[in-house]
Amino acid sequence: MKKSLLRTLCMAFFVLLAGMPVRAAHSSGDGSVDVEEIVLGHMADAYEWHITTWEGKHISIPLPIIVRSERTGEWSMFSSAEMVEALHHGATDYKGFYFNEERNGKIYERLADGTSVRPWDLSFTKSVAQIWIVVLVLLVVFLSCAHWYRKHDVRKESPRGFVCLMEMLVMTIHDDLIKDSIGEKHYRPYAPYLLTVFFFIFVTNLLGLLPVFPGGANVTGNINITFFLALCTMLAINLFGNKEYWKEIFWPDVPIFLKAYPLPIMPIIELFGIITKPFALMVRLFANMMAGHAIILSFASIIFITWQVNAYIGSGLTVLSFVMMLFMNCLEVLVAFVQAYVFTMLSAVFIGLAHPEHESHHKA
DSSP: OHHHHHHHHHHHHHHHHHHHHHHHTOBOTTSOBOHHHHHHHHHSOOSEEEEEEETTEEEEEEOEEEEEOTTTOOEEEEEHHHHHHHHHTTOSOBTTEEEEGGGTTEEEEEOTTSOEEOOEEOOOOHHHHHHHHHHHHHHHHHHHHHHHHHHSOTTTOOOOHHHHHHHHHHHIIIIIIIIHHHOTTTOGGGHHHHHHHHHHHHHHHHHHHOSSTTOOOOSTTSHHHHHHHHHHHHHHHHHSOOHHHHHHHHSOSSOHHHHTSSOOHHHHHHHHHHHHHHHHHHHHHHHHHHHHHHHHHHHHHHHHHHHHHOHHHHHHHHHHHHHHHHHHHHHHHHHHHHHHHHHHHHHHHHHHHTSOOOOOOOOO
C-alpha cells in the first residue's frame, strides 16, 4: 500500500514538473519571469500548439490558418508555421495577414491604405484542436462500451471494470439528474443532448488539467465555448417549451396591475429571465475553470520567481508551491466533475421549468 501511494505521488510529481516549466520558461527582456505571459498565454487561444521551449527554441505543432481576404474576397489556407517563419525573417505580414499582439495575437489583414481589419477567420486553433481530441476520446470510450454490450447478454453477465464505471456514471446522470429534473413525461428527447453536454464538459475539463499535449488547452475557460453551450441550452428551453410555459411568461396568474396595466411588470421580468438563465450558465462555467487554471499557473510561477531571488528561499517555496499545485490539481479534478454536473443539472432544471403541467381545478 505504501509503495503504491509513493508511486502515485512520484508520477504526479514528474507530470507536474515536466509540464509546468513548459509555460514557465517565458521571460521578459530583463531576464525576469514573465508571469503575465505564463498565466494569460496559457489561457488564451493560439494558432499553434506550443509543446515546450528548449534552449530558447519554441517547439510547437503548427495548425492550419483559414482566412478570407477583405481585399480580394478570396479564402486562403496556409500553415501557421509558414506565417511565423515569414514574420521571423523580418516580413511585416504574410499574404497581407499578421498577428496583432494588441488584440491577443489574433490575425488581422493590412489593407492597401494602411488600415488593419479583422478578416473572416475559420482557423483550426488550439481550442478547436482540443475539442476534436475530446470528440475522438468520447467516440473511443462509448463505441468500446457499445461493443461490449453487443458481445454480451446483460441479463446473464454484468459489466466490469471500465464499462461498469461508465454504466454507473451514465445511469447516475440519466436517472438521478435528467429524469428527476425534467420529469418522466418529457425527459426522453433531452437526455441525449444533456448526456453529451455532461461528458463533453467533463472530459474537456480533465484534458485541460494535463500540462502537456494532448491536453492543456483552456477550452471551458474560453467564454466563446461556454457561450455556445449556454446558447444550445437556451434554444432547447425556449424552442420546445409548451404553451403553459409561455402563458406563465406573458400572462402569469398574478393581479392584472402586475401583468397588464399600467405596465406589464411580470412579463418584462420573465422575458429578462429568458436571457439571464443561460447567461448564468455561461459565466459560472467560464469563471470557475479560468480561475482554477490561473491559480495553478500562479503557483508554478512562484517557483521560478523565488529561484531568481535566492536559492534558499527558492528551495523552501518550491516545496510549498509544489504541495499547493498538487492540492489544486486534485481539487480541479473534483471541480471538473462538479462543473459538468452543475451545468447539466441547471440545464435540466430550466428545461423542466419549460414544461409545466396544467393544473385543472374541479368544483366539488
